[in-house]
Amino acid sequence: MRRTVAALLRKDLTAERRTLESIPAMTLFTVTTFVLFHFGLDRDTLEGDLASGVLWVTLLFAAVLGQNRLFVAEHEQGGFDGFLLAPVDRTALFVAKALALFAFLCVVEVVALPAFAILLLGPGLLDPLPGLILTLLLANAGIATVGTLVAGIAIRTRARDLIGPLLTLPLLVPVILAASEATAPLLAEGGAGGPPARWLAILAIYDLTIGLVAYGVFDFLLED
């Protein structure tokens, strides 16, 4: 299982490094969205819950972009068939894809956070950075899990670009809610020390539950 996951993940990361299909688009999208928010809200700087909400909604939509591309190569170039022919645990594909999406999100955030700090954020980014990174990691795990599961469902439907986001957005409401509540005090002027533990706990519970369910049912999406 572990070797299969590692092989699949390496394949995905290599393919992304060579084709640059997802990460540049996602990154560009986040930066453009920050600019849009600047004009949409007509504000030069943001702080507190507004900043936190803008950051999370932007990251969520960027994740949906990445999620839409996640299984396209498998679907169009017969990767699914090849994988099904191999004598390996099918859930490995889910784990590898979720890890790949998680990695994509982390890379995007490495660019998106400084861009956000420069373009929109009023208070400094350095002080709340550890708490912010912790929240980002927990939320990324949830987004990657749901995104991979939904992408697996949506790739075989005719209207996959439509079904994917329609399913993902309601499923991720708790993640966005908890994540933006957790980071709101961090991004406030003279912000508090760490993110509220209650919200991190909710994120962790969500990640765990959805992760287990997705792990359990993903098998059935590949069964033909």
Next chain:
Amino acid sequence: MLWAPREATQGNIQRIFYLHVPLAIVALGGFVAGGWFGLQHLRTGDRGHDLKSYVAIHMSLIFGVAALITGSIWARGEWGHWWLWDEPTLVSFLIVFLLYATYQPLRFSIEDPERQARYAAVFAVVAGVFVPLNFMAVRTATEKTHPKTLTAGGMPAEVWITFLVGLVAMTLLFVTLWKYEMAAKHTRFEIKRLRRRLTGERGPAAGRSAAPQVTA
């Protein structure tokens, strides 16, 4: 509903409570039941379970619309707004409703009936687990302005009895309608099958549908 005492501050509008709360509870129960049948389908591969899951979720969507409308009327009567965001129950119900609203489009966009059934079951299971998870998250998020109608206590016995009668009646209504719909679906498949046999047609029935196709 008429027997129950008139609420002192809200007046007669409060009587919608006996419709609204059972509607919402039964709809959520129906969603979870849909998830349960979906799980059964995944375990056994029996298409009958998929049909049960489909009908349960379909009915719950209709009950959900009714619950949202009655809730909105009640909120308008009581608080003067059609919608309140600081109400965990209302908000989480809306999120759950929006999620399940994609159930039919999802089914409709998968052509192979077997895959349609399996994917819909996966959806039903995930969404069934999501329902309580979502309520937990939203409840933590919002202030407690929503009347904790059931847990706060202080409801007189008449109110409780009327409410429980309403809940039981709504559950029975749901189950009855569900059974009718199941019977109607089975009859329709049977008629289709017989007609095909009469006309001597072979091959799959024409037309695409979001509803499960069970060939007897």
